[in-house]
Amino acid sequence: MxxxxxxxxxxxxxxxxxxxxxxxxxxxxxxxxxxxxxxxxxxxxxxxxxxxxxxxxxxxxxxxxxxxxxxxxxxxxxxxxxxxxxxxxxxxxxxxxxxxxxxxxxxxxxxxxPPSLLSRTFEVARQSLNRSSAFNSLSQLTSREKDISFAVANGNSNKVIAKRFGIVERTVKSHLTNIFEKLHVKDRVALVIYLNQFNFRREDKTGTF
The missing domain is CATH 3.40.50.2300 (Response regulator)
Structure with missing residues (x-):
């Protein structure tokens, strides 16, 4: 019954x-x-x-x-x-x-x-793990490297970034080399994709970018 x-x-x-x-x-x-x-x-x-x-x-x-x-x-x-x-x-x-x-x-x-809900649950868990891994990778960056990473993700050129932080373009390039190595990305395009897929974007409120 x-x-x-x-x-x-x-x-x-x-x-x-x-x-x-x-x-x-x-x-x-x-x-x-x-x-x-x-x-x-x-x-x-x-x-x-x-x-x-x-x-x-x-x-x-x-x-x-x-x-x-x-x-x-x-x-x-x-x-x-x-x-x-x-x-x-x-x-x-x-x-x-x-x-x-x-x-x-x-x-x-x-x-x-329901199998469909179980599949979605596993996918959410997988994305959570991926996001956690991404956060761990970002934690390896210095404060300046994070600022430059987010500036790149927001579409700024090396020249604009250098002016914003009061450094020369050669220093920006040096920071980017370190960032690429730490995050295991090959270039700035890959860096933008890496940050955007996890919604790691920092809004600039100074109006100078």
């Missing part, structure tokens, strides 16, 4: 079309009970603090697996529910084979999340 908590007529029809008499639909959240089956699906049209409070109270302490069906599933919402002990997360109106797969896995103490 499957227990569903939902106040949506359209979602209830969707579930009943798949499960027929094998589903119990309730309109309000109840303390999970193994008597109603090993899986409880909660329909959450949108993120709810009330639901989060309920999950914090019951999700990790109950032997009943809890899944949240969202009308607009997203990575951040999925991660928030997961932290509260939810074992499954899905699109409210996904097809029957996916619901049956979710049910089978959760009733066997496993988890189920």
């Amino acid at each position: 499957l227990l569903v908590c939902s106040q949506s007529d359209s979602f209830n029809r969707h579930i009943k079309n798949m499960y027929g008499d094998q589903v119990i639909v309730r309109s309000r959240l109840l303390e999970p009970s193994i008597e109603n089956g090993k899986l409880q699906i909660i329909h959450a049209p949108s993120y709810s603090d009330q639901l989060m409070d309920w999950l914090d109270a019951f999700a990790e302490a109950t032997p009943v697996a809890i899944a949240v069906a969202s009308d607009v599933p997203g990575v951040e919402e999925m991660l928030n529910y997961t932290r509260s002990g939810v074992k499954g997360y899905c699109n409210s109106y996904m097809a029957e084979p996916y619901y049956k797969q979710l049910q089978r896995l959760l009733e066997n103490d496993q988890t189920w999340y």
